[in-house]
Amino acid sequence: MGLTARQVSTISKSGRHGDGAGLYLNVTKTGAKSWVQRIVVDGRRRDIGLGGYPAVSLARARELCRENRTAVADGRNPLAERRETPQVCPTFREAALAVHQLNAARFRSEKHTRNWIQGLEKYVFPTLGDLPLDRIDRRHVLSVVQPLWTVRHDTARRLRQRIRGVFAWGQAHGWVDTNPAGESIDAALPAMPQVSQHFRALPYAQLPAALGIIRGSESGLAAKLALEFVALTAARSGEVRDATWGEIDWERKLWIIPASRMKTGDEHRQPLSRPALEVLREAWLLREEGDCIFPSPVRRGRGLSDMTLTKVLRSNGLAERTTVHGLRSSFRNWASEATGTPWAVAELALSHRVGTAVERAYHRTDLLEARRELMENWGEFLAG
Numbered sequence: 001m002g003l004t005a006r007q008v009s010t011i012s013k014s015g016r017h018g019d020g021a022g023l024y025l026n027v028t029k030t031g032a033k034s035w036v037q038r039i040v041v042d043g044r045r046r047d048i049g050l051g052g053y054p055a056v057s058l059a060r061a062r063e064l065c066r067e068n069r070t071a072v073a074d075g076r077n078p079l080a081e082r083r084e085t086p087q088v089c090p091t092f093r094e095a096a097l098a099v100h101q102l103n104a105a106r107f108r109s110e111k112h113t114r115n116w117i118q119g120l121e122k123y124v125f126p127t128l129g130d131l132p133l134d135r136i137d138r139r140h141v142l143s144v145v146q147p148l149w150t151v152r153h154d155t156a157r158r159l160r161q162r163i164r165g166v167f168a169w170g171q172a173h174g175w176v177d178t179n180p181a182g183e184s185i186d187a188a189l190p191a192m193p194q195v196s197q198h199f200r201a202l203p204y205a206q207l208p209a210a211l212g213i214i215r216g217s218e219s220g221l222a223a224k225l226a227l228e229f230v231a232l233t234a235a236r237s238g239e240v241r242d243a244t245w246g247e248i249d250w251e252r253k254l255w256i257i258p259a260s261r262m263k264t265g266d267e268h269r270q271p272l273s274r275p276a277l278e279v280l281r282e283a284w285l286l287r288e289e290g291d292c293i294f295p296s297p298v299r300r301g302r303g304l305s306d307m308t309l310t311k312v313l314r315s316n317g318l319a320e321r322t323t324v325h326g327l328r329s330s331f332r333n334w335a336s337e338a339t340g341t342p343w344a345v346a347e348l349a350l351s352h353r354v355g356t357a358v359e360r361a362y363h364r365t366d367l368l369e370a371r372r373e374l375m376e377n378w379g380e381f382l383a384g
Helices: 005-010 058-073 078-084 092-106 110-123 138-149 153-172 183-188 204-215 221-233 237-241 274-284 308-315 326-337 343-349 357-362 368-383
Strands: 015-020 023-027 033-041 044-053 254-257 268-271
Touching: 005 058, 015 058, 023 058, 033 058, 033 078, 044 058, 044 078, 044 092, 058 078, 092 110, 092 153, 110 153, 138 153, 138 183, 204 221, 204 326, 204 368, 221 237, 221 274, 221 308, 221 326, 221 368, 237 308, 268 368, 274 368, 326 343, 326 368, 343 368
Parallel strands: none
Antiparallel strands: 015 023, 023 033, 033 044, 254 268
């Protein structure tokens, strides 16, 4: 039985995966995928590369296989014919999809993986998507980046980085010699002043009252509990929204977040205070199919969406005073000003990396017990 389109898109194990009739999907250790056909030509077994996935789909790879088998049956040499026939340069869209597939494994989250390609789909594909890489020059790139450069600078900067990455892939494969999104366009893009924009955050003294407003509101229970859990654990919104019951160690009073869900890529153990455990006990009553602690009321079996917690702040008149991420800042200021907590302990409570790579290699403790006392005090402060 051959491969399916879904299997091809999800296979991650390195090696060759057979489809039948000599067609294989080759997956490298980095996650790159390409098609290879094993065929006998002039009495010798040969491997013919058919192109990378997803630029070459499963259906197209099978079609190329049939064409090569027909050529051999007719006494022709498909390898020799390929050398004589110029290869067709991929379009920007095909190249971008190949780069996205190649790098998906290293993206830190599903959201980042999705946003990477969505930005290109929205701003770049309408202009450059159907153009072959070797026909795109600096003017084309500037036509996409320049209109956004001064009005949505961060978006434009990220788009340029992604376009540059696509052309770097094209250079590596010999499709283009230069990178039109590289340094050659620097002079056409004015330097933009760096503006530090901090997340809005409530003074920590006002946070207990704000949480009281949220608890007494008519917002959905799962969303209210999730927002309170964000405040009590000083965790990031996504870490809480995607939290599962399997991550909770009730006996040791720990929330163990796997490395795959952490911004740093490291497992994080967060002590759970008495008020945080009370939130979890209340959330247990919401338990349904799936393992989510804070389940979505509209997406069964899945966690809350990224705008749900912000909506709670808005509906309770708090959005102008704080963001969800700003709750972490309120905690950090409290830890510094109200407790005199050592810097490293407070930073580790926020799951920040502390020290240089060399220092971390020798100093491997996460100061769990010191953080346990800190989080218990923080929970009691928020509970009033």
